[in-house]
Amino acid sequence: DKGEFKHYMLKEIYEQPDAVARTVEMAVDNGETTKLRDDFLDRHETKLAGVKHIQVLACGTSYHAGMVAKYWFENLTRLPCSVEIASEFRYRNPVVVDNSLVVCISQSGETADTLSALREIQKHKPEGLVSLALCNVPTSSLVRETDIFLPTLAGPEIGVASTKAFTTQLVALVLLLLKIGVVQQRIDNERLTSLLENLHKLPGQLHASLKLDTPIKAMSESFEEKKSCLFLGRGLQFPIALEGALKLKEISYIHAEGYAAGELKHGPLALVDKDMPIVVLAPKDNMFDKLKANMQEVHARHGELFVFASEASQMVAEDRLHVVYVPDVCEILAPIVYSVPVQLLSYHVAVMRGTDVDQPRNLAKSVTVE
Numbered sequence: 106d107k108g109e110f111k112h113y114m115l116k117e118i119y120e121q122p123d124a125v126a127r128t129v130e131m132a133v134d135n136g137e138t139t140k141l142r143d144d145f146l147d148r149h150e151t152k153l154a155g156v157k158h159i160q161v162l163a164c165g166t167s168y169h170a171g172m173v174a175k176y177w178f179e180n181l182t183r184l185p186c187s188v189e190i191a192s193e194f195r196y197r198n199p200v201v202v203d204n205s206l207v208v209c210i211s212q213s214g215e216t217a218d219t220l221s222a223l224r225e226i227q228k229h230k231p232e233g234l235v236s237l238a239l240c241n242v243p244t245s246s247l248v249r250e251t252d253i254f255l256p257t258l259a260g261p262e263i264g265v266a267s268t269k270a271f272t273t274q275l276v277a278l279v280l281l282l283l284k285i286g287v288v289q290q291r292i293d294n295e296r297l298t299s300l301l302e303n304l305h306k307l308p309g310q311l312h313a314s315l316k317l318d319t320p321i322k323a324m325s326e327s328f329e330e331k332k333s334c335l336f337l338g339r340g341l342q343f344p345i346a347l348e349g350a351l352k353l354k355e356i357s358y359i360h361a362e363g364y365a366a367g368e369l370k371h372g373p374l375a376l377v378d379k380d381m382p383i384v385v386l387a388p389k390d391n392m393f394d395k396l397k398a399n400m401q402e403v404h405a406r407h408g409e410l411f412v413f414a415s416e417a418s419q420m421v422a423e424d425r426l427h428v429v430y431v432p433d434v435c436e437i438l439a440p441i442v443y444s445v446p447v448q449l450l451s452y453h454v455a456v457m458r459g460t461d462v463d464q465p466r467n468l469a470k471s472v473t474v475e
C-alpha cells in the first residue's frame with residue numbers, strides 16, 4: 106500500500122529514517138554507554154577473527170554499496186578489500202586468497218550473477234573461506250547458501266529502483282566493519298564510540314535531508330529536456346555519484362554517467378558545454394578543495410552545476426551554479442545521507458518526464474536470470 110505517496114519509490118525514500126534506525130538498533134546498544142550489542146554476530150566471532158581479506162560481490166546498486174565499503178574497510182581497519190561486479194567475477198577465473206570473507210550484497214538474495222559468483226568461490230574451497238549474505242530477504246537463496254546472515258532491516262522494497270535497501274546496506278556494512286574491527290582489535294575505543302554515536306544520529310539527519318524535497322523538486326525542472334548528465338564525487342562520494350547516475354538513467358531514461366571528479370580531464374571534460382547538467386556531491390571533507398577545483402574546470406567550460414554541499418563548505422550559488430545544502434553529517438557516514446538528495450532528484454525528474462517510476466521499462470526487481 107502506497108498510503109499518501111504517489112509511488113512506492115517515494116514512499117521507500119521516506120521510509121529511510123525508520124529503516125536505518127531499525128538496522129542500527131540491531132547492533133547498537135544505547136544504554137548508559139553506547140556500545141555494540143553483545144549478541145550482534147556473536148556466534149560468528151571465531152570466524153570473523155580469522156579474516157585477512159574481504160571480497161565483496163554484488164550487482165547494480167548493491168555493488169555501489171560495496172564500493173563505499175572498500176573505502177571504509179581499508180581506511181578504518183586496514184584490511185584489504187576488493188569489490189567486483191558479480192557478473193564479471195564469475196567468469197574470469199579469479200584468485201581468491203586464503204582467509205577471505207566473501208560478502209555478497211543483495212537486496213533480493215536471488216540475483217543469479219551474485220549467487221553464481223558465490224558458488225564459483227565455494228567450488229574452489231579456499232582455505233579459511235567465510236561467506237556472508239548482506240541481504241534484505243531472510244528466506245532467500247543467498248542467505249541459505251552462506252555461513253553468516255547479516256540482515257538489512259529495510260522492510261519490503263517494491264519499487265524497482267533500490268533506495269532504502271541501499272542506505273540500510275551501507276549502515277550494515279559499517280556495523281560489520283565495527284564488529285570485525287573489535288574482534289581483531291583493529292579499531293580503537295574512541296573511534297568505535299564516536300562512530301556508534303554518529304550512527305545513532307543518522308535517522309535524524311536522514312529525516313532532515315528529506316526536507317530538501319522542495320528545493321530538489323524545483324531543481325529537477327532544469328533536467329526535464331536534457332539528453333545527458335554527469336554526476337561527480339570523490340572519495341566516499343564517488344560511489345554515490347555512480348549511484349546517482351544509475352538512478353537517473355533507470356527511472357528517467359536520461360543518459361547519465363558517474364565519474365570520480367579527478368578523472369574529468371582524462372576524457373569526460375570534452376562533453377561539457379552549456380547544455381550539460383553536472384550534479385556534484387560536495388560535503389566538506391578532506392577531498393573538498395580538490396573537488397572545488399574540478400567544479401571550476403567544469404564551470405569555466407559553461408557547464409551548469411547542481412551541487413549538494415554542506416553549509417560548512419561555504420558554497421554560494423551564482424550564475425549556472427545551483428546549491429542545495431545537505432544537513433551536516435560526520436565525514437565517514439556522509440555517503441549515507443548524500444544518497445537521499447540524488448534519489449529525490451531522479452525521482453522528480455522521472456515524474457516530470459512521465460515515466461513509470463516504480464516499474465521502469467525493460468527492468469525487473471529481482472534479476473534471477475543471467
Ligand code: F6R
Nearest residue numbers: 165166167211212213216266267
Ligand atoms: C537499481 C537496482 C539494481 C539492483 C541490482 C541488484 O536501482 O535496483 O541495480 O541493485 O539488480 O539487485 P539485488 O540487490 O537484489 O541483488
